[in-house]
Structures are given as C-alpha cells and as structure tokens.
Amino acid sequence: MKISRRYALKSFFSLISYISLSNFSLAKNQSLIGKDVIIIGAGISGLIAASTLIQKGANVIILEAKNYIGGRIRTDRSLGSPFEYGAGWIHGPSHDNPIRNLANRSNSSLFITEDDSCELFNLSGNEIDEKVWDKIEKVWEEITYNEIDRNTKGSILDAIYEYDSNIWNDPNIRWVFSAYEEFDYGGPIHEISAGLIQDMSSFPTDDVIFKDGYDKIINLLAKNLKIKTNSIVKSVNYMSKNNIIVSTKSKNYECDYVICSVPLGVLKSNSIEFNPALPNYKQDSIEKVGFGTVSKLALKFTDQFWNSDVQYYYTVAKETGRWPIWMNYRTFSKKKILMGLCFGDYAKKADLLTTEELTEDGLKVLTNIWEDDVGKVQNVLRTSWLSDPFTRGAYSFPRVDNSKEDFENLAESIDNKLFFCGEHTYLKYLATTHGAFLTGIRAANEVIKATKN
Ligand SMILES: Cc1cc2nc3c(=O)[nH]c(=O)nc-3n(C[C@H](O)[C@H](O)[C@H](O)COP(=O)(O)OP(=O)(O)OC[C@H]3O[C@@H](n4cnc5c(N)ncnc54)[C@H](O)[C@@H]3O)c2cc1C
CATH class of the missing domain: 3.50.50.60 (FAD/NAD(P)-binding domain)
Structure with a gap:
C-alpha cells in the first residue's frame, strides 16, 4: 500500500x-x-x-x-411501533453528527434513551443491590480506563485476566463486559483488540432513537x-x-x-x-478484520408485567452475551414490547436458532425475573444478520x-x-x-x- x-x-x-x-x-x-x-x-x-x-x-x-x-438500516412497523432490524440509535446526536442533521431534515421525532434509567437483575432473578452494582462498574471502569491503553496487546478478555485471573468466573462481571463492550464493538470479548479500540471515537451527547x-x-x-x-x-x-x-x-x-x-x-x-x-x-x-453479529428479539405481550418508566432491564445469565439488555418500549410507545439483545459468541448461536427457539430462550430469562407474571406473547420480530447472504453479520470490530x-x-x-x-x-x-x-x-x-x- x-x-x-x-x-x-x-x-x-x-x-x-x-x-x-x-x-x-x-x-x-x-x-x-x-x-x-x-x-x-x-x-x-x-x-x-x-x-x-x-x-x-x-x-x-x-x-x-x-x-x-x-x-x-431497516424499520418494520408491523408491531405498531418501529422495530429496527439494524441501527436503532443515533450515537452521539450532537450537531456535528451528520445523522442528526439528516434526522432534522427528515422531520424525524427523536427520543433520548436514558442509560441511567435501568434495573439490573442477578442470576437468581433478584434485583442487584446498588452497592454490588457499583462494585461491578468499578471493576469495568478500572480495566477499561486504567488497565487498557493504545499500547495494550491482546484482547479485552486478556486485559481482564491480567487485572484479576479469577474475576471472569463472576457472572456479574461477564454481564458488564458483554453489555458495555461486546454491544459497542459487536464482537466476542476474547477477540476484540484492547489497544485498537482506543482509536475509535464518538460524537458527544446522549443517544437517541427515531420514534417514527x-x-x-x-x-x-x-x-x-x-x-x-x-x-x-x-x-x-x-x-x-x-x-x-x-x-x-x-x-x-x-x-x-x-x-x-x-x-x-x-x-x-x-x-x-x-x-x-x-x-x-x-x-x-x-x-x-473482525465482523461479528448482534441478535435482536422484540416480544410484544398481551399484558404488561413490567414498569413503564424504566428504560432498560439488565439481566445476568450464565452464558456471556445471553440477553444482557432489554429495551422497554413503554417509555416512548403505547405498545407492550420488550426488545432483547444478544452479543458476542452467544449472538452467533442465537442468530441461527428458529424463531420459536429464540423466543423460548428470551422468555426463560424474563421468567427468571417476573416468574408467572410473564404473560402471552402476541407477536415476535427477530433478526438473523449472520444468515443474511448480503450482510453475513452485524458490524465490524478491530480484532486482536x-x-x-x-x-x-x-x-x-x-x-x-x-x-x-x-x-x-x-x-x-x-x-x-x-x-x-x-x-x-x-x-x-x-x-x-x-x-x-
Ligand atoms: C443489529 C445491528 C444494530 C446496529 N445498531 C446501530 C446503532 O444503534 N447505531 C448506529 O450508528 N449503527 C448501528 N449499526 C451499524 C449500522 O447499521 C451500519 O454501520 C450501517 O448501516 C452500515 O451502512 P453501510 O452502507 O456501510 O452498509 P449496508 O447498510 O450493509 O449496505 C450495504 C448494501 O450492500 C448490499 N449488497 C451486499 N452484497 C451485494 C451484492 N452482491 N450486490 C448488490 N448489493 C449488495 C446489501 O444488501 C446492503 O444493502 C447496527 C447494525 C446492526 C446490524
């Protein structure tokens, strides 16, 4: 070159x-x-x-x-509220962000999804205490901001092991790195280059979605x-x-x-x-160069069993990347929809499941929390970017x-x-x-x- x-x-x-x-x-x-x-x-x-x-x-x-x-970028409106197969958020919708500019020009109605509006549930389905959550985030912060820099060799997982060789056994730690890192970069934690992600950048201000x-x-x-x-x-x-x-x-x-x-x-x-x-x-x-996948599953329920004002439900599972994040549509829509996401290696499996299997898998995680309150699913939409011959995954990431x-x-x-x-x-x-x-x-x-x- x-x-x-x-x-x-x-x-x-x-x-x-x-x-x-x-x-x-x-x-x-x-x-x-x-x-x-x-x-x-x-x-x-x-x-x-x-x-x-x-x-x-x-x-x-x-x-x-x-x-x-x-x-x-593909929107489906069959649930009565937009389901985004691909991009959902404008990341950093400041005035320098050209997508914000396009959103204004198309008279789009934007909605801020507040990252702080959330509840986190542990492996047993109980809400995690603030103090425990603070500890989890502290580990994540220390590794992400203190341990890793441009010169770090290896993957994010390597950096985690370097920090503490036992910590990866903790499902809460696996949750935080999947929800915060695998989601952002779109690859499995053991493949994402810890050093190269320092060359990635973003526009400022809180993420928004398109209501329409x-x-x-x-x-x-x-x-x-x-x-x-x-x-x-x-x-x-x-x-x-x-x-x-x-x-x-x-x-x-x-x-x-x-x-x-x-x-x-x-x-x-x-x-x-x-x-x-x-x-x-x-x-x-x-x-x-890495090219991973992310799976999305929108479940529309006949009855609502969750709160209307919490933006995200976070759920810890044994498997890294298994439904760590659920977005609550009720904060911006009348439709009783929870949209779950899978990341990393788990997303590669999830993308290949049948819709029945995927729905059952998502529902298991929700039932672990809301038990018998989880009602009937009226409608389902899901993605499978890995099996799409004209995409073959979700987005690129810097590999080790x-x-x-x-x-x-x-x-x-x-x-x-x-x-x-x-x-x-x-x-x-x-x-x-x-x-x-x-x-x-x-x-x-x-x-x-x-x-x-
Ligand atoms: C699940 C998911 C969630 C995402 N979330 C976000 C988000 O919240 N915010 C964000 O900013 N970004 C997000 N992204 C990333 C964003 O969607 C992409 O970066 C962006 O849309 C890519 O645009 P592109 O033009 O590079 O590629 P594409 O949009 O993939 O366009 C390439 C086109 O090439 C066509 N094509 C392929 N092969 C051929 C062929 N042989 N002949 C003719 N045409 C062909 C494809 O069909 C496709 O239409 C997400 C992506 C996915 C999959």
Missing part, C-alpha cells in the same frame, strides 16, 4: 470532521457530466456517495441485491436516485483501461468508476468476483491481530477506478451509521478527484 494515499485519506477525514455536511457535498460544479458510475449496495454509505456524485453531474446507478434499500423509524433518513437520501433492487452483483471486471464491467445474473453494466459499498461480511465471503483479484494487502485485511493499516487498506481505492466505502472502512467511527455515511462522502470525493487525473 502507498503511504501517500494513507496520508491523503487521513487528512480528508480530519477535514470533513470540521465541515458542515448539510449540503452533503464538498463540491459544487458539474465536472462529472458524461461519467458513468456504478455503486454496489444501497445502504447509507452507497446512497450518500450517489447523492454526492449526482450533484457533480455524474450518471449514477445503484445496484442493490435485496428487494429493499437501506441495508443495515430510522428508515426516514434512508427515504430522504434515496429521493431522485436511480436504484435497481433485486440486482445481485456477481462480478466486477476492471481489467480494461477504458471501462469497467459490473455483472449481475441478468445484465452487464459498463461504467467509468465503481464504488463498492457491500458489508465486510460479503467481501469476506468472496461472493463477488473481482477481475483482476483484489491486491493481496487488501484481501489480507478483509480476512483479518489487526492494525490501523488494515482499516486503511479496506478503504483504499484501486487504479483510480474501483473505490470502497462502508462502515468497515473507517476505524474512527466503525460500526455506526455516521461512520458509514462519512465513508460514502469520502469515496465520492475520491472519484471526483480521480476524474481530474
């Missing part, structure tokens, strides 16, 4: 952090008239890349494998774009100097530039054939053997023709919608720059 490009990428990212993104584009003139661009994938990164290029006059077609757009659905921003972004759904890209041939051929099962598309925004899980599966093959350094990084260069390699374009974006290409804001969005703008601006060469 060329060092100079790395610097170019870095300086671009630091530049856009300071620029208002309200117009979505850094460029104003129409220098791309007559240029054809194919974007693979209609997730948030592909959509904003397309908008940016269209403003410059390019002819852009987005090829999307699924029958819907938005990728890992995250997909409102997708619909806003997709306006006036040419999107072909049900178009599974099978190959990208960029051998010729003159053009690139992008092929689906039924059609070949000829273009000048390609932006590939498919998830890291799809790149790992090699289901898209690149000709010539991607360079070794890029392929290595695709294989190395990764380096910063791996993420730069994922972002790096090839021959000024083939460009890459998506959440996995930006370590600083990995695994987020704002990160994905910013990479779409970065890739579009790389295309604009390439036309000047």
